[in-house]
Amino acid sequence: MLCTIAPSSRAARLSLLLDSGLGTVEEVHHVRRPSQQLLDGGPVARISLPVEELLESPRARRHALSASEPEGDIGSWSPEDGSYVAACVAVKDRSDDLREWIDYHRALGVGHFYVFETDTAEASDWALEDLIQEGVVDYYYLPHVTPTTVPMMQIRIYRLCLQHTRHRHAWMAFVDVDEFLVPTNATQGLKGVLEEYADVPGLVVNWRLMGSGGHEGRPAEGTLAAYQSCTPVSFHDNLHVKSIVNTRLVANTSTDPHHFEYLGGATAFTTARDPVDGPAAPAVHYEKLALFHYALKSREEYELKMLRGSAMGNYKGMDFFDRVDAAATEQCPQAFEACRRFGLDWCAGKAGA
Template sequence: MFWKLPALGKISKIGIRPPQAAPGRSGVAIALIVKNEARHVAEWAAFHLAAGVRQFLVYDNGSSDGTIDILRETLPADALIVVPWRQIFSDARMGREIHNQVLAYAHAASNFGGDLRWMAFIDADEFLVPKQAASIPEALGHLGDARNLSLPWHMFGRSGHVEPPEGGVVRNYLRRARDPMSDVRGVRAFKCIVDPCHLTALRVHSMETDGSGRTCNDRGVVVEERERDKPGFYSADHLQLNHYYTRSESELAAKIGRGPNLAAKMGEYERKVRRTVANIEADEAEDRAALDYLERIGPECVGAARTGG
């Protein structure tokens, strides 16, 4: 009798040795991987610079549309680190692909985390929005010595746009899935902000600090990782994570055309994406949190950030 070996999945969790904390470390960094984000990346970078992000750790997965040039024009030179990151690695013995985004996150934490209090791991279609404070560091200040924060996605759909509208993402996309904790077909997920000097293992959507998966919400309520899916964990009182999943229909079609990060999943990708969009837009609510934040800090702050002034 011959036994068929199960299909081997990707290596999507990486363990690391946390960096040593530097004296007086402070501030918030964002680590992200990009590929051809030229249309919206200036808005994204200017928003987060105005919101107090100290360091942008950008892993460039072969951008060819000027994404990196735009980032260099938008951000101060001392706030931006660009790392070439166009690669596919695998375990040579087992043939398992190593998730390139997780690998970038591990590299960012290991090599740059020692100088920082917080490191966020998000994408260029995700915005960290302070709800009460004037900046992201202030929005995190009440958490004390917390080391692992999980923020739920607030999933935004097309808001009726077929083509990209003038005026940017924040001002034009104001409708999201009503329930951020819905578990219907991919609407719910989390991204993490952690103390990199205590980070010991990571995936794209979950991280471990000091060998534990315990995490907190933005109010500081701590739970085991498996408990964060429960509705009672939800909070966006201090910091909200907006995920502009589709933007316009034409951009959504282009996203589907580019395919998934892992080539093996190409066949199911369009069906999954369209199903997620349908669930986002099946029950929507208006959400002006990001726009309200811009109006609260004043357009001159974002304008100064955009020009590096």
């Protein structure tokens, strides 16, 4: 097995790494856990996903997923159920941002989170300890899983989530930690929106790329308070979408993290019910939902992001920063306003822009 956080003791976790040949004593001793309870047997993941599958041939895993039924029976979920909506995310060196992202989406209506921390020297579960104990977060620390050791890493993590947890939820969102789902109708939460689209295989949400707001270094405020400048609707990159899949009707991942394959060759839809069969929509639609994409943040944070790379092994240069930031001439306070409505501390100390 590659590395899962399910083993019942720190010694077992260290042994797992060493026996697999993926680490040395020096490499794994610095891995910290947030409390003695977690060190000595507290569950970090409610279910133990077979993360060793990440090392198998992508073609073999893709075939296995297409040809097999999901584990367990897919239940009949109601929006009142805490497991109605889940999110699956791969992260790297994002402990400063991860808690705000989870707190916000939990308030929005996401009931469970599968967090896979990859390719990083320091675990971030210290920031999630209470949510792990509460059973809201399943956390997997995979320091030796990288886009180099596991090609198409992000897609394969998504596939792992889909295969082994889809029977637990009605919907599953696949968005990144720098992407926030934002209801454009202040009176409607995420569950209410998804109820209206129970008949579609998947709901795709357009990006709204956000600017740096003139920040050179990381600001003291959270993401939603600090960054409210945005690109216009017509900005070309906003055609890109991310997916919230209907677990009854989704068939598989695709070749990119933006869209999925669906049973019977069906397609996903925008909230305007326009079909989308690819990583981008033919037009931008923000009816009911938008996906605010904080791809830049401050110049300092963006430079660190370039060094970190993406979960797909993609790298963007400063030309992307300059192009998006120059286009971010509008103000989009909707995510910040939603955060304040939710009463989250991240947005309590600053008036809207």
